[in-house]
Every structure is written in structure tokens, then in C-alpha cells.
Amino acid sequence: MKDKKLSARLDGDGNTDKNAKNATNARAAHGRIGEDAAAAFLERSGYTVKGRNVRFGRHELDIIAEDDEYLVFVEVKTRTEAPAGCLYTYGRPAAAVNYEKKINTVAAANEYLRMLRAEERANTKRARIDVIEVYLARGNSDDPEISKINHIRNAFGAR
Numbered sequence: 001m002k003d004k005k006l007s008a009r010l011d012g013d014g015n016t017d018k019n020a021k022n023a024t025n026a027r028a029a030h031g032r033i034g035e036d037a038a039a040a041f042l043e044r045s046g047y048t049v050k051g052r053n054v055r056f057g058r059h060e061l062d063i064i065a066e067d068d069e070y071l072v073f074v075e076v077k078t079r080t081e082a083p084a085g086c087l088y089t090y091g092r093p094a095a096a097v098n099y100e101k102k103i104n105t106v107a108a109a110n111e112y113l114r115m116l117r118a119e120e121r122a123n124t125k126r127a128r129i130d131v132i133e134v135y136l137a138r139g140n141s142d143d144p145e146i147s148k149i150n151h152i153r154n155a156f157g158a159r
Contacts, residue, residue, distance in 0.1 A: 030144065034078025034134035035062055037146045041132065045151070047072065059108035063132075070128045073109040075101065075155070078134040081147055093133035094152055102156050105129060131155040 039049050042065050051064040063074035077093030097105075109129060116124060135148040 030078050030080070030136060031076075033136070033144060033146075035076045037078075037134050037149060038074065038076040038132040039063055039065075041149045041151070042072075042074070054108070054112065056108045056111040059104045059111065061105065061108045061112065064112065066125060069125060071125045073105065073112070073127065073129045074132055075105050075129070076132050076134060078136060080136045080144070081138050093135070094131045094150075094155065097131055097155070106156075128154050129156055 035052065039052060042049060042063065047065040047067050049063060049065045052062065054061045054064055061073050062076040063072075065072045065074060075097055077096050079093045106129070109127060113124065113127065131152045133148075133150040133152070134146060135150075136144040137147040139145075
């Protein structure tokens with residue numbers, strides 16, 4: 001009889017969790033591609049990117065940017081396009097911003113605002129939380145192309 005922990009780590013073709021690590025690495029790479037595309041999109045749209053992957057304990061802000069009016073905290077979600085004829089294989093990217101992710105994003109944004117020095121805080125613009133959806137074209141998973149970017153302004157807020 002096999003050890004339960006080992007059995008749980010085996011996948012269908014008998015390999016240890018190497019395939020799972022490869023899948024995790026691919027998702028992380030797609031996430032980085034999406035964040036790079038979102039940052040470039042924001043800059044082309046007139047925003048100034050102030051920070052990327054800013055961590056506060058277990059909370060993280062993908063992008064902190066500003067325009068003339070707002071300080072913007074951006075959550076980036078990246079998905080590969082669905083096959084022809086399907087709406088979306090896993091739903092829209094923004095649908096992955098669940099309740100827990102919203103709470104964590106708001107907590108990180110609040111921590112960022114709290115850390116500003118008093119004089120900076122007095123001059124701080126109004127804050128907003130946006131979601132940017134990045135769609136990758138199906139096909140070459142080693143070097144995916146960006147097929148679409150959707151910027152959802154004021155996607156959710158603190159209550």
C-alpha cells in the first residue's frame with residue numbers, strides 16, 4: 001500500500017508534483033506578462049506607475065499608479081482567451097477578484113495610505129481601486145501575445 005501523502009502528490013501519469021510545479025510556473029509567468037502589459041497600458045493611457053508588486057505583510061498591490069485626479073490601486077487578472085465559440089473557459093478575469101481578494105486589496109491600499117508621511121497625506125489625491133483584465137491569445141504558451149486589455153475603473157471600494 002502506497003503512502004497517502006505520496007499518492008496525493010502523484011498525478012495521472014505517475015510523476016511526482018513536477019507537472020503541478022510547471023503549471024504553477026506557467027501561471028506565474030502569465031501573471032507577470034499580464035502585469036507588464038497592464039503597467040504599459042496605464043502609462044500609454046497617461047498614468048504614472050508609482051509601484052509594482054508592493055507588499056504589506058500578506059497583502060499585495062499589483063500596481064500603484066496615479067493620474068491627474070486619482071491615486072489608483074490596480075489588481076491585474078490575466079487569462080488565456082477561450083476557444084472559438086466559447087465565451088470564457090474560466091469566466092472573465094475580473095470574476096477571480098473574489099470577496100477575500102477584495103478585502104486584501106483594500107487592506108493593502110489602506111496600509112499604503114497610512115504609511116505616507118503627514119505632508120504627503122495632505123496632498124494625496126482621491127483613491128480608487130481598479131481591475132485590469134489582460135487576455136492572452138491562444139496558441140504559443142511560451143511567448144503569449146496580448147489580445148485584449150479591459151480597464152475596469154472603480155471596480156470596488158472599501159465599505
